[in-house]
Amino acid sequence: MTFALVTLGTFILMEGITWCTHKYVMHGFGWYLHEDHHQPGYPHVFEKNDAFFVVFAIPSMMLFFFGIRPELNFLFFIGLGILFYGLAYFLIHDVLIHRRFKWFDKTDNWYFRGLRKAHKIHHKKLGKHEGECFGMLFVPFKYFKEYLK
Template sequence: MIYVFYIVLTVFVFCLMEAVTWFTHKYIMHGFMWYFHDDHHQPGYPHVFEKNDFFFIIFAIPSILLFYFGTIDGVNYLLFIGLGILFYGIAYFLVHDVLIHQRFKWFKRTNNTYLKGLRKAHKIHHKHLGKEDGECFGMLFVPKKYFKM
């Protein structure tokens, strides 16, 4: 029974991370930490790494700490919270950096309706080059209107 709890907790945290990502993207990345995010909104940024990649480190730290404290005296629930964050980070990387921005050329031609809607929503987000007037701050949960466009 405890395994079911751990699985549910991991999935719950994964889903909760979408809200955390939306909030962080809207109010922190497009707010007081815009300096680290602004190059991501510039078309044709020529470098392999962006200042925006700094946020991967910021999101990884809680997960790493939760792994540590979740295993220091045997396995406990903190490990599975850390796993939920890690799994979301992997999904974010695959969706945002690989599929949408194609920083790695792994999935160049997809015809999946969900993935096409996701790309459309993100393109709408990037049409705003400044930190103001943004929209579509989440990653995995996309409003239905972008599937109809």
């Protein structure tokens, strides 16, 4: 039970970490890697922005490694929470929102529509410093209002 709470807590905490990373790193000194993601119709399968997946994967892998040595411990479950968030991020951001893969084209859920709208608002601004709505799973309620009628 405790390990499940550590995994869930890490997953939830990752939204805050992702928000801060998106606002202050990706739209800050990491703009070089993130900028192509804000260009409409970017023609390549991969973006420089995809490097951030590696940035988040490394701590997760290290936590898995140290979380089984000398025996299974809480570090493993922190790594698991990061991994689960990364999977959710991929499915929501790359598959559902940006449709880089055509897996869920017919999805018409109010929550997913609100996330898509919030992300579109974020991408309306093409510059480094103009931006709003840096979250991925938890966005302001105003983006869901029209879909909850």
